[in-house]
Amino acid sequence: MAVSARILLTCLPYYSHLVPVLVPVAKALQRAGHAVAVATAPAMADDLARHGIEHLPLPHVRTLEQLLADPAVLSSPGMPGAEDEEAADTARAREEPGALTKAFAGPLAGIFARDLITAARRWRPDVLVRECNEFGGYLAAVKLGLPRAVLDIAPGTAAHLPFLHDTLNAELAALGAPVADDPARPNDGLLASVVPARWYPEPVPSLRCYRPDDPGHDDFAPLAVAGLGTVAHTVVPEASRLLAAMALALGELPGPAVLSTGPGEWTGPRPSNVRIVPFAPQSRLLGRASLFLSHGGFGGVQEALRAGTPMVVLPLFADQPANARRIAELGLGVAVDPAEASPEVLGSACLRVLAPEFRGRAAEFAGVVRELPGFDVLAGDLAALR
Template identity: 45%
Template sequence: MRILLTSQPIYSHLVPALLPLARTAQALGHDVAVATAASMADELARAGVAHLPLPHVPGQTELRTDPRLAERFGLPQRLMAPGRHTVEPTVWQQIARAYAGPIAGCFAADLLDAARDWRPDVIVREPAEYGGYLAAERLGVPHATLDIAPFAAEDLPHVVDVLDEQRAALDLPPTGDGWHPHRHLRAGLLPETWYPPSLRPASARYYRMPASAAEPALDPWYAELPDDRPLVLASLGSLVLSLPGMAEVLPAVVAALGELRCTAVLSLGGRTELAELIGSPPKNVHLTPFVPQRTVLATCDLFFTHAGFSSTREAVTAGVPMVALPAVADQPANAHRIAELGLGLRLDLEELTVAGIVDACQRVLVEPAYRWRVRAMQRQLLTGPGFEQLVEDLAGLVGQH
């Protein structure tokens, strides 16, 4: 079977889930390639996965730094209003329409050229990448969605018209159906209980991510952390910390962690210069440029997180309750679901205070029900089918066409 994976040229869209799927399929003897922008070439080379570079698809750095290019693809010039830390819903709808509209059209055109030589049997995309869906429809091959952002499906009613415009450009009939891009298989990466009933299409199945082949050893200083208090991991992610004004929340987070009777490890998301903004942290708070998150989470009692889906999934996998401080994209919806299911609590960036952070963290650390509920979902996840079954299900789609 020839499996073609498609992804926006964004690390968090490609690396955490699509590359493990690629390696699983390769290990089972299938031919696998990833179609994305040339900017991801080094990442794919390190992973040992074939790359089909799409010459006209821009990288994310280009889109963020070239206003004319962003305007050409229908992307907003500014994410946040001055003085605010959150993005208005209308701005995210504009971004969603750009990804389903002109960006998808550009992606599909390049992908169709590449596919004529590579000849995939099935195309698997991540939910922000619609070009793979369009190309698969044009080629008459089955397609599937690896669902790295479950709440992205809430955008589907707002993008149906632009998707149908792209279908028309490829001589495909309109569907008027927002769920059409998921019609063959929507592969979830958390148990069904994570998904609200409205986000459970008939094509949905749920899978367990494989464990990392080589979990990194922790630096020796982790072994010296105290054993007489809970361990809290705090990370807002590298992308969030790069957004305007977001780094300014770190001093409040550090001050709050300093007031808790805990040991805290705070990741700077690779941005070592942020240590100057924080200054000298309290003795119980340890700053680090980067943290091997999956490894450290397995040792933690609480995760203070921006509620990106990969981070949320990793916390559930480790059975660790959360305090969520969402900023952009699907993070607010993920944080709402965390609180709704009792897996932790949600904070609001626009009303953030040191006292509010302390209170939320203390409540989740002290109340055992948060831990019980997240560990119940952990058990559901760990007893689910793995990516080997997903590859088998993709072969079943091919067999039906």
């Protein structure tokens, strides 16, 4: 099959940003005969190789774990200082973007963009597609004059764009690229969502919605699936306490549950009905589960929306408070303040969400997801941008 277009995808070097959405989009582009590569940190090489996707390693881009382990990085201009770490577990810090958010749109985005510009000049893409949290792709596309699109894997982060406007413009100016008047400019052009438009509280002019690929189902059918994703363990000091409370709450449910605890040895409670694992095939389990208990990261949220699984969420940072509010507004689950997340409070919330009305609303929303065009249509829309 002749190659029709060269599409370069970019993402932050997190499993949850890469595998649930970017990898299926890349596979859809491959099926359509397009050349596709993903530009991100060298640390993501194994994940991309496992899926048969070309990797453009950006040599100076580091994972969050690598950044937080380097005191020189944390103390450099534009990076968060000790005062931000001290406020990491406050309600205000949960709701408002802070220094780390600005760093990923400022100095870290600049590093990403410079590596990406070098790689793109070699690889010569026709279109650049970034996931919405990754801003180096935006900077590089403007500098190179490339058509661009955004995979909206975290819709709540769009509210941060006015906060990041001056930071992004400073990075554009440093690259010798034209600055923007409109704070929403990073999301202009095609904004590709993986949930229906009704998820968005306000209309979004450039929005197009698509249905992610069906992940299939695991043979095991738990009543509940739970976890805090792949990032919270690194940045949230209270993660171990919350996981222990989740385990005990799941232990009171009238059926089996799966709790993903992340890397490291689990020393917390082990109720007899709860399967404790470092990592669970979440998307495959949710299709047969009746409840999803999580931090409300959008990767898991969109998987639950697709599966028709009601949710209990403990929003911790970034877009998670916005996701929790939207879940509650749509009647698809309930939110619990992490500061109040005792086993008793969580157990009560879980039993409430197991009620038929939540299941009915979640099933109806999943029906809307099934009516969306698939990623093969998205592949054609991306290629048409060149």
